[in-house]
Structures are given as structure tokens and as C-alpha cells.
Amino acid sequence: MESSPMLTLEHVGKTYANGTVALQDFNLVVEPGTITSLVGPSGCGKSTVLRIISGLGDLNTGRMYWGDHRPSHRLAYVFQEAALMPWATVMDNVRLPLKLAGVPKRPSMELVSEAIAQVGLEGFERVYPRELSGGMKMRVSIARALVTRPNILLMDEPFGALDEMTRSKLNQDLLTLQHQRQLTILFVTHSIYEAVYLAHRVVVMAAKPGRVVAEIEIDSPHPRDPDYRTSAQFNRYCRDVSHCLSEAMGESLVPSL
Numbered sequence: 056m057e058s059s060p061m062l063t064l065e066h067v068g069k070t071y072a073n074g075t076v077a078l079q080d081f082n083l084v085v086e087p088g089t090i091t092s093l094v095g096p097s098g099c100g101k102s103t104v105l106r107i108i109s110g111l112g113d114l115n116t117g118r119m120y121w122g123d124h125r126p127s128h129r130l131a132y133v134f135q136e137a138a139l140m141p142w143a144t145v146m147d148n149v150r151l152p153l154k155l156a157g158v159p160k161r162p163s164m165e166l167v168s169e170a171i172a173q174v175g176l177e178g179f180e181r182v183y184p185r186e187l188s189g190g191m192k193m194r195v196s197i198a199r200a201l202v203t204r205p206n207i208l209l210m211d212e213p214f215g216a217l218d219e220m221t222r223s224k225l226n227q228d229l230l231t232l233q234h235q236r237q238l239t240i241l242f243v244t245h246s247i248y249e250a251v252y253l254a255h256r257v258v259v260m261a262a263k264p265g266r267v268v269a270e271i272e273i274d275s276p277h278p279r280d281p282d283y284r285t286s287a288q289f290n291r292y293c294r295d296v297s298h299c300l301s302e303a304m305g306e307s308l309v310p311s312l
């Protein structure tokens with residue numbers, strides 16, 4: 056693993072215009088080529104963190120800086136909703152970021168084919184979203200994120216709306232993809248199991264104000280295979296994360312005076 060972090064957030068604070076303190080003294084280091092899971096109770100500021108990193112939102116205090124890597128247009132976002140254009144084929148949906156960036160069609164097509172292959176959708180290039188299952192739509196959404204060859208992928212509850220089987224399959228495929236491409240991924244999830252299964256490191260947040268309360272290195276071989284889900288080590292890590300989350304939620308219930 057490289058030693059220089061890809062991204063660092065130091066003492067970040069964010070207060071929205073209505074006075075909500077979404078983040079206070081928030082600290083995070085993202086190592087290149089790793090998956091970092093972000094878990095925490097609803098409203099603890101997970102999406103706010105992703106918005107700040109992506110540049111969609113600003114921070115009020117503290118600072119964020121990138122390592123040796125250039126963040127601009129090498130960052131991609133995947134949301135819970137696949138948000139595909141219904142009138143466009145898989146191929147045209149995946150090409151959208153390149154089209155918006157003004158990349159001509161011919162040179163784009165190689166990148167589009169590569170991204171479609173990476174998510175296992177070869178043969179579906181000319182299909183429309185209405186003909187795809189929820190899992191396949193999410194694959195298109197991931198391909199659309201990968202087409203610009205991002206050096207960091209921000210994923211906000213991407214598999215939250217999928218059934219358990221599809222979610223497990225996509226978890227597995229994401230691990231393979233991450234390993235092959237050495238992607239750097241910041242992955243927001245409400246699922247402790249998913250957080251542990253995917254990540255090199257799980258960051259646990261508490262709410263009111265949003266902050267990091269624990270960081271747990273998942274020191275198991277990566278990428279993982281389905282047997283890992285039934286291992287004692289996996290269960291131990293899930294218990295650790297669950298314990299930190301309960302504490303975080305307990306704390307957040309204490310009224311602030």
C-alpha cells in the first residue's frame with residue numbers, strides 16, 4: 056500500500072444556512088487503492104462529507120487537501136438511484152460524462168466499451184433502461200462513473216434499494232473491480248455487514264454534530280470471497296462496528312445543553 060494519502064480532511068466543520076451543524080471537527084484520511092466505508096446514524100453527515108469532497112458543497116472551517124493525485128474531473132459519484140436517461144441506450148447513458156466533457160464520439164467508444172465490460176454488461180449496449188433489472192441499472196450507473204477513469208469513486212448507499220441477493224453479487228463484483236483497477240472508493244452505507252465486507256477500513260460517525268468516533272481497520276485478506284461472510288473474523292469485526300455505532304447513537308441521544 057502507498058504511504059501518501061490520496062485525500063485528507065482536517066478539522067472540517069460544516070454548518071448549513073439554517074444553522075444545522077452537520078459536521079464538527081471531522082477528520083478523514085483516504086488511502087489510495089483502498090475502500091473506506093463510512094457508517095453512522097441517519098443525519099450524521101455522511102452525504103455532507105461526500106458533497107464536500109466532490110466540490111458540490113463547501114466547508115466552513117478546517118481544510119481538505121489532495122495528495123499527489125489531481126482531483127478535478129477524476130472523481131465520480133454513484134448514488135442510490137441509478138438515475139439513467141430512459142430514452143437513451145446503455146451505451147449512451149455510459150457515454151454521458153464524456154459527451155458533457157466534449158470528448159468526440161469515436162475516441163469515447165473504447166472507454167465506453169471498457170466500462171461496460173468492467174461491470175459485466177457486454178451484449179446489453181443497445182438496450183434501454185426499462186428493459187433492465189434494478190441490479191443491471193446500478194451496473195450501468197457504475198459503468199457511467201468508471202468511464203472517465205476516476206481516481207476516486209464516491210458511492211452514496213449505492214446498493215441500498217436492491218434485494219439481498221443482487222446486493223451480495225454487486226458487492227462481490229465491486230471487490231473484483233476495485234482489486235483489478237486498484238480503485239480508491241469511499242463507500243457510504245447503512246449496512247454494517249456491507250461496510251465490513253467491502254472495506255479495508257470502516258469509519259464510524261456520530262450525529263449532532265457529525266464527527267468520527269471510531270476507525271476500524273478490517274485486517275482480513277482483500278478482496279474477500281463469500282466464505283468470509285460466515286467467518287469468525289467477519290463476525291467479530293461486525294460486532295466491533297455495531298458496538299461503536301450503538302455507543303455513537305447513545306451519545307447522540309444525550310441532549311446538548
Ligand SMILES: Nc1ncnc2c1ncn2[C@@H]1O[C@H](COP(=O)(O)OP(=O)(O)OP(=O)(O)O)[C@@H](O)[C@H]1O
Pocket residue numbers: 071072073075076077095096097098099100101102103104265
Ligand atoms: N441543504 C441542507 N440544508 C440544511 N440542512 C441540511 C442540508 N443538507 C443536510 N442537512 C442536515 O445536515 C445533517 C447531515 O445531513 P446528511 O444528509 O449529510 O446526513 P447523512 O448521514 O447522509 O443522512 P442519511 O443517512 O439519512 O442520508 C442533517 O441534520 C441534515 O438534516
